[in-house]
Amino acid sequence: MLPERRVTLADVAARAGVSVALVSIVMRDAPGASPANRERVRRAADDLGYRPDSRAQLLRRSRSRLIGVVFGVQHAFHGDLVGGLYEAAESAGYEIALSAVTPARDERRAVASLLRDRCEALILLGPQLPVSYLSNLAVEMPVVVVARAVRHRGLDIVRTDDAAGLQQAVDHLVAIGHSAIAHIDGGRAPGAAERRRGYHAALSRHGLTESAQILRGGLTEDDGVAAARALLESTTRPTAVTVFNDRCATGVLDVLRREGLSVPDDMSVTGFDDSRLARLTQVALTTVGQDAATITAAAIARAIDRLDDAPVAQRELVIPPKLIIRKTTAPPSPGNRPSR
Secondary structure, X not given: OOOOOOOOHHHHHHXXXXXXXXHHHHHOOOOOOOXXXXXXXXXXXXXXXXXXXXXXXXXXHOOOOEEEEEEEOOOHHHXXXXXXXXXXXXXXXXXXXXXXXXXXEOHHHHHHHHHHOOOOEEEEEOOOOOHHHHHHHHHHOOEEEEOOOOOOOOOEEEEEOHHHHHHHHHHHHHHOOOXXXXXXXXXXXXXXXXXXXXXXXXXXXXXXXXXOEEEOOOOOHHHHHHHHHHHHHOOOOOOEEEEOOHHHHHHHHHHHHHOOOOOOOOOEEEEEEOOHHHHOOOOOOEEEEOOHHHHHHHHHHHHHHHHOOOOOOOOEEEEOOEEXXXXXXXXXXXXXXXXX
């Protein structure tokens, strides 16, 4: 006679008509479920005779004090975040395990590597994984998503207010006399949609909607090079451009200077992140600064709070950005002012 099959979280979820992630939250008595949902899940568990797996509980209590971090090598700002994560984790008595995303190594492989290392929690920097995949991970362990807006009750989010950051950049350019401002986009990268919204909102507020111009960009210098060439070929050349990130902006700067244009006299350029690249003397890029120290401290604190089942007031933390003005923005030269 075959032994009776153990009732699983998936069985309880199906019976209660909720997600597996929600059942896990209720079974762990963790924050994130309404009283009505807790009652529904517990009733379904009782009806099915669900009992937690004591062996799995014992394994979870065997603490590795290791937090896994997935980062992208193409993101200059991720390097700054990794440094802050090490510092914040060490001060809390935890270690960091890194797993990189490269052109030849995708995010799923990076995550799988950390799971094999018995990490207690995961911090994902700007992930592009589907929400369904992220939510399934969150059933197994705390997952903190950094630099991406994700709507799911099982995930914790720490991010910059991307829309507000782009608005700060446009406001600065308008304040110094620019009225023709283009935006080089980040495509489908995390934060790109919010930055586009910020760009449009700022232009609308200043009555410059008709001059809106968005060019295809991306994450890297090569993307910036391609976007800058398209910009120079445009029949309505702007006097200023906001760029998705600092790395892409350096590609833009390279093309403009190779073509004999003066930055910022002929064209002002702003980036986003305030990465180490932007702070180099030869770059000196005006950029929207993300508060790396606050972001990383908050991400580590949230992961540890979840591990300790500490009460958490809000699922998403949104950190204000700050515009850093350097040498790549200035008023347009007198002969380079478009009529309004």
